[in-house]
Amino acid sequence: MKRKFQIGWPVLGTLLGVLFLSPFYIVFTNSLKTQKGIFVNVMGLPTKEYFTFKNYVQAFIELDFIRSFLNSLLITVSSTLLIVIFASMAAWMLVRTKSRFSTFLFFFFAAAMLIPFQSVMLPLINLMGKLGLLNRVGIVFMYLGFGSSLSIMLYHGFIKSIPVELEEAAIIDGCNMFQVFWYIIFPLLKPITVTVCILNTMWIWNDFLLPQLVINRPGWHTIPLKMFYFFGQYSKRWDLALAGLVIAMIPIILFYFAAQKHIVKGVTQGSIK
Amino acid sequence: MKNSKYWFGFFVGPILIAFLMVVIIPALLGIYYSFTDWNGIVNDANWVGLRNYIDIFTKDKDFLNAFLFTAKFAFVSVITINIMGFGLALLVTKGMKMSNVLRSIFFMPNLIGGLILGFVWQFIFTKAFDTVGVNYGIAFLEGWLSTPATGFWGLVILMSWQLAGYMMVIYIAALENVPESLKEAAEIDGASPWQKLFHITIPLVTPAFTVGMFLTLSNSFKLFDQNLALTNGGPFKSTQMLALNIYSTAFTFNRLGLAQAKAVIFLITVAVITLTQLSYNKKREVEM
Numbered sequence: 001m002k003r004k005f006q007i008g009w010p011v012l013g014t015l016l017g018v019l020f021l022s023p024f025y026i027v028f029t030n031s032l033k034t035q036k037g038i039f040v041n042v043m044g045l046p047t048k049e050y051f052t053f054k055n056y057v058q059a060f061i062e063l064d065f066i067r068s069f070l071n072s073l074l075i076t077v078s079s080t081l082l083i084v085i086f087a088s089m090a091a092w093m094l095v096r097t098k099s100r101f102s103t104f105l106f107f108f109f110a111a112a113m114l115i116p117f118q119s120v121m122l123p124l125i126n127l128m129g130k131l132g133l134l135n136r137v138g139i140v141f142m143y144l145g146f147g148s149s150l151s152i153m154l155y156h157g158f159i160k161s162i163p164v165e166l167e168e169a170a171i172i173d174g175c176n177m178f179q180v181f182w183y184i185i186f187p188l189l190k191p192i193t194v195t196v197c198i199l200n201t202m203w204i205w206n207d208f209l210l211p212q213l214v215i216n217r218p219g220w221h222t223i224p225l226k227m228f229y230f231f232g233q234y235s236k237r238w239d240l241a242l243a244g245l246v247i248a249m250i251p252i253i254l255f256y257f258a259a260q261k262h263i264v265k266g267v268t269q270g271s272i273k
Numbered sequence: 274m275k276n277s278k279y280w281f282g283f284f285v286g287p288i289l290i291a292f293l294m295v296v297i298i299p300a301l302l303g304i305y306y307s308f309t310d311w312n313g314i315v316n317d318a319n320w321v322g323l324r325n326y327i328d329i330f331t332k333d334k335d336f337l338n339a340f341l342f343t344a345k346f347a348f349v350s351v352i353t354i355n356i357m358g359f360g361l362a363l364l365v366t367k368g369m370k371m372s373n374v375l376r377s378i379f380f381m382p383n384l385i386g387g388l389i390l391g392f393v394w395q396f397i398f399t400k401a402f403d404t405v406g407v408n409y410g411i412a413f414l415e416g417w418l419s420t421p422a423t424g425f426w427g428l429v430i431l432m433s434w435q436l437a438g439y440m441m442v443i444y445i446a447a448l449e450n451v452p453e454s455l456k457e458a459a460e461i462d463g464a465s466p467w468q469k470l471f472h473i474t475i476p477l478v479t480p481a482f483t484v485g486m487f488l489t490l491s492n493s494f495k496l497f498d499q500n501l502a503l504t505n506g507g508p509f510k511s512t513q514m515l516a517l518n519i520y521s522t523a524f525t526f527n528r529l530g531l532a533q534a535k536a537v538i539f540l541i542t543v544a545v546i547t548l549t550q551l552s553y554n555k556k557r558e559v560e561m
Contacts (some may be wrong), residue, residue, distance in 0.1 A: 009369055010369055012364065013371055013372075013375050014373070016379075017374070017375050017378045020379055020381075020382070020438075021378055021394055023394065023397055023434070026396070027397075030396070030400075032501075038400065042400055042401050042405070065434050086287045086291075087288055089284040089285070089288070090284055090285045090289065093281055093285050097281060102281075109292065112292070112296050114491075114544045114547060114548070115296060115540060115544075116495045116543050118495070118515075118519050118539060119300065119536040119537060119543075120295075121299075121536075122523055122529050122533055122536065123294060123298075123299040123303045123533070124534060127298065127302065129298060141291055142295050143295075144291040145288075145293075146295060146296065148291060148296075175282040177284070180285070182282070182446050186504035206384075206386030206387065208386065208388045209498070209520075210500050227388065227392070227464025228502075231392055238396060238400060241392065242396060245392055245393055248389050249385055249389060252385055252386075253381070255384075256384050263384070264376075264380060264442055267383075267442055268443060268446050271439075271443055271488055
């Protein structure tokens with residue numbers, strides 16, 4: 001009985017692993033076939049007759065990939081940076097200030113997590129349009145607003161465990177509040193900062209709807225936005241569309257391989273709060 | 274004292290301004306707009322009272338359908354995603370050599386954006402399934418996403434595949450906290466593997482189920498990208514979910530006031546469901 005189980009688990013694991021990877025396999029192998037090749041043999045590896053790399057060249061050009069990548073990178077990095085700085089500052093102050101107003105503000109931030117994006121998007125776009133913020137600066141500002149709730153909650157939970165004596169000593173030594181925060185508190189927050197960075201990066205990098213509403217101009221497109229229009233344009237051309245999808249997935253998969261441990265840890269922490 | 278107020282503003286102010294302008298003010302404006310005939314083209318919106326809400330419940334069949342479809346989808350996918358996630362977590366905590374590789378594989382889909390994954394699965398369902406179905410004469414695999422039922426199950430499969438790894442990570446963290454000694458004691462007492470699972474492991478990881486169900490439930494209700502990319506609501510709006518319905522009311526039909534009334538109903542629904550579910554599960558945790 002026991003023996004059978006021990007052989008059974010790895011077999012089951014392998015089968016499930018293959019099953020989970022199969023969508024990537026199907027997309028990748030077919031992206032290297034001509035359109036006819038996809039039609040003739042969808043499950044097999046690309047044969048010599050139907051092999052092509054041209055899909056990638058064309059998809060790369062049509063996606064304007066370098067520019068879309070840089071747009072995505074610029075927006076993701078600057079939004080995440082601002083979220084990290086301002087959320088950690090706010091969370092520290094909210095933890096250290098013992099007042100009703102401070103408690104209220106914290107719950108205010110936390111409760112807003114329940115608000116789905118679709119229920120604020122129309123007035124938001126209207127308001128931001130009037131303020132002239134429907135551009136790349138504006139979208140960073142909006143990500144700061146949308147990212148605030150979760151990030152403040154994560155920092156808040158972490159800061160509660162930092163002893164206040166550290167700060168008192170620094171204040172006696174003549175530091176002002178900003179110096180206390182920046183030189184003493186902020187470095188101590190590193191573990192949770194990594195988590196906040198990972199969670200916000202993943203979300204902002206993959207976000208589609210907000211960019212579509214805010215920065216819908218050819219030169220400003222992020223990868224998901226560009227992919228959406230590219231796919232619409234070539235919906236009957238799966239050879240091109242699949243190559244485009246592979247290209248669009250590469251950056252995030254590389255990021256995953258590079259920072260897997262941090263990502264898994266960050267996601268776990270982020271969800272348990 | 275004055276000084277400390279100044280510092281409070283300095284630290285909390287910047288993000289609070291962004292939060293108010295991006296989330297709170299639009300949410301309040303949204304409630305106001307839901308009582309108007311706002312169309313986004315003419316700037317002045319006229320007060321129409323409850324008319325949008327009445328229209329939604331009396332004339333708008335699509336919204337009701339989207340609501341039911343979303344509820345049905347959420348119900349099924351919460352079950353499939355959490356069972357799969359828990360099963361995968363059990364599997365990779367068996368102490369196999371390949372566990373780490375498997376974890377990486379199962380978690381990977383979760384990182385890629387919903388829009389891209391929607392397109393990926395559109396290809397799999399409409400091309401790969403179809404070709405295999407035709408070649409081997411398996412009628413079941415043909416014509417996926419072209420009927421309401423296959424559209425529904427397509428979405429369930431996509432979301433289960435994407436989120437099972439995410440839930441797995443949460444359940445692994447919980448399973449690692451189950452003391453080994455308890456399981457050993459049960460084993461000595463002659464408990465079967467199933468008995469150990471149902472009487473020791475599962476009761477001890479109940480808090481993780483709360484988290485898992487909360488996340489998958491709110492995620493399913495708010496789903497947009499995958500819905501848009503996989504079926505775009507088709508065929509004939511039969512797989513259109515709430516978020517997509519709001520989106521198309523606003524941007525295809527330019528009825529922003531009506532869309533906003535739907536958005537308010539959407540907000541209330543999401544809030545009520547997730548809060549109810551949270552408090553219900555919390556209660557069960559205590560009882561156990």
